[in-house]
Amino acid sequence: ESAEYYASYYEEWLDSAGEAYSFLNELLAPVANARMIGHACLAEGVYRTEYDNGMAVYVNYTTESVTVDTVTIGAESAIRKEGLA
Numbered sequence: 001e002s003a004e005y006y007a008s009y010y011e012e013w014l015d016s017a018g019e020a021y022s023f024l025n026e027l028l029a030p031v032a033n034a035r036m037i038g039h040a041c042l043a044e045g046v047y048r049t050e051y052d053n054g055m056a057v058y059v060n061y062t063t064e065s066v067t068v069d070t071v072t073i074g075a076e077s078a079i080r081k082e083g084l085a
Helices: 003-008 010-031
Strands: 036-043 046-051 056-060 066-068 071-073 077-081
Touching (some): 036 066, 056 071, 071 077
Antiparallel strands (some): 066 071
């Protein structure tokens, strides 16, 4: 019953949805066909997922930047690290 509220305001979130898609596509495209081989909680709200192609994706769900494994992840963000053994 509230669908008209979301549909009528799509222009307000369309740019942010496009930015989110671009960010996630760039982050995850290199691991799209890789097999996940590990997943660990490194700290409260901070996770690392490892892939069989030597890459890892770090996700920080917290509201502050954190450094783990010599990798700094911005608040509520994610990064990909290449060249894992």
